[in-house]
Amino acid sequence: MPRAVREQQMLDAAVRTFARRGYRNASMDDIAEQAGVSKPLVYLYLHSKDELFAACIRREAASLVAAIRAAVEHDAPADRRLWSGLHGFFAHTAEHPDGWVLLHVQARTHGGPFALEVVAMRAEIVEFVTQALTAAARENARCGSARGTGRITGGEASGLAYALVGAAESLAEWAGDPAGGGPSAEEAAATLMNFAWTGLGSLMRGERWSSGEHTPA
Structure with a gap:
């Protein structure tokens, strides 16, 4: 062989x-x-056991990132691009549950250089989502907005990307157990889009939440 x-x-x-x-x-x-x-x-x-563990983490991390990138529908509207990337994420983690446990639980629990491998993977995914959100804001601005500029600052895009990636990670375990009543990858991606995209749409229209508007009398 x-x-x-x-x-x-x-x-x-x-x-x-x-x-x-x-x-x-x-x-x-x-x-x-x-x-x-x-x-x-x-x-x-x-x-060695350490080198074997590290090799497993690197392989599973590279496989997950590749699956997300391959799933994205690059010529589609911004919301569809984001949905397709999320779908790729949930499909891959459901198809490779041991790989996801290795990345999301074992590598972080063991810490050290192994956790750093996962941090690097997560940073790559966050950067990918940040670029997608920035592109969506630009598309919205070009189309014209009735109320706002449709702009998201670089810091906002990065923060929103971290929030979205964190939410996807939290949902992955739920989406990875269809036999136990968990959703399909399509349903999990739609759930997160329903949670996130509506709020992003309001933000791009210039509708921003303010604590001053909700201060108790």
């Missing part, structure tokens, strides 16, 4: 084992057994 194929089998087995048992409880013996290879072969290919 080619080395690259064998290595992917080992990584598949490692992702399952780390996600289900946690980093500390997972053993190289478990991973070798899952992969159907000897433990010395795992060490030969991936050197």
Whole structure:
């Protein structure tokens, strides 16, 4: 079997084992057994438990980002582009639940350089969403708004992107259990769009919430 194929089998087995048992409880013996290879072969290919864990995180992070980018309908209106990216996110996390647990739970729990790998992935997704929101605001401004300028500042776009990504992460567990009554990827994406896009539409029309308008008498 080619080395690259064998290595992917080992990584598949490692992702399952780390996600289900946690980093500390997972053993190289478990991973070798899952992969159907000897433990010395795992060490030969991936050197150590730390390096194996890091390789799993990098692979799953790259796969998630690629899935989101591939799902985006680049020629569609701004709301459809955002929805399609969210759909790609929820579809991928539902199809790869062990990979999502590895990224969202295990890497963060174990901390150190592993958590930094996830931070870098999240920053890339946030930047992607920030660009999408900025583009949506520009489209709205070009179309003309009856009440507002349709502009979102750079800081606002970044903050909104962080909020949207955080909400998507929170919904992923719910959307990842269709057998337990969870929604499909389409439904999860629509739920988040219903929550977020309506508010974004008002913001782009120049309708801003102000604490002064809601101060109790």
